[in-house]
Amino acid sequence: MAGKMLAIGECMVELMQAEGGLLRKGYAGDTFNAAYYARLFMPADWTVGYCSAVGTDTVSDEMLAFMAEKQIDTSAVRRIENRSAGLYMIHLKDGERSFSYWRSHSAAKLLADDAEHLRRAIESSDLILFSGITLAILAPDAVETLLSELRRAKASGKTVVFDPNIRPRLWDDAERMRRTLTDGARAATLVMPSFDDEITHFGDASIEATIARYKSLGAANIVVKDGEKGVTLAFGDAPVEHVPATPVERVVDTTSAGDSFNGAFVARLVAGDKPAQAAAFAASVAASVIGHHGALVAKEKLPAA
Numbered sequence: 533m534a535g536k537m538l539a540i541g542e543c544m545v546e547l548m549q550a551e552g553g554l555l556r557k558g559y560a561g562d563t564f565n566a567a568y569y570a571r572l573f574m575p576a577d578w579t580v581g582y583c584s585a586v587g588t589d590t591v592s593d594e595m596l597a598f599m600a601e602k603q604i605d606t607s608a609v610r611r612i613e614n615r616s617a618g619l620y621m622i623h624l625k626d627g628e629r630s631f632s633y634w635r636s637h638s639a640a641k642l643l644a645d646d647a648e649h650l651r652r653a654i655e656s657s658d659l660i661l662f663s664g665i666t667l668a669i670l671a672p673d674a675v676e677t678l679l680s681e682l683r684r685a686k687a688s689g690k691t692v693v694f695d696p697n698i699r700p701r702l703w704d705d706a707e708r709m710r711r712t713l714t715d716g717a718r719a720a721t722l723v724m725p726s727f728d729d730e731i732t733h734f735g736d737a738s739i740e741a742t743i744a745r746y747k748s749l750g751a752a753n754i755v756v757k758d759g760e761k762g763v764t765l766a767f768g769d770a771p772v773e774h775v776p777a778t779p780v781e782r783v784v785d786t787t788s789a790g791d792s793f794n795g796a797f798v799a800r801l802v803a804g805d806k807p808a809q810a811a812a813f814a815a816s817v818a819a820s821v822i823g824h825h826g827a828l829v830a831k832e833k834l835p836a837a
Contacts, residue, residue: 542640560827569795615639
């Protein structure tokens, strides 16, 4: 049955390494990356949209044109005067990445300032995906506006997907970070954390502890990503399942590994795959993505659904 997915967050200008010491420009951001991969593998009768804010400058025009080219609906992206898109640069060492950011004037920080616009975008969608980065870039009042709308969506029966995607440098206070991420999980029906983040920032001693904590917050379904050890699925009252990672011959760039998994996973869920099937396919996509440079890898370089 046809439906609509809406990802909420920040898309940025991406500068990545290219041959000869040059840099190549792209566009990426955790929830946008997930939307991109979801669109690649989502049933054709589903729409994938993005909810954010950009400026009215040339960079923002080019970003919106790029989204449209990738078949991402931009009708929920607001245009804001005297703002622009954020920018980041990827630094690579042995396939692992670090980043430099320029986002102080990012329009996306205001994505939830128009509550009516946000409500219309969410109400017109069936599956909504957001992340800890989405929450981190917003002012406290805007966080509450967004979470209030997501709680309404959850209560109305919509699927709300949350990746905590913990980035401490985006937060001014560790306790506020943990509290806000916890509130994000309470608004979700499906939580997709990375286990190493949960160990570091919530002190979880085991994947079982992570699952129990998120279940206690009211999330019905949990997918715990654990890198090369695979993923653990806890869906409703069904037995917990483990799905191994797909072996990787050569790691080139780990950018978007988790994002591509998220997008491919939700795409295959709505296509009718069982959670373990969706996770196995998503793992194969993530394994392919980290064998290439940049966040967004062309479909012809990825496994077929």
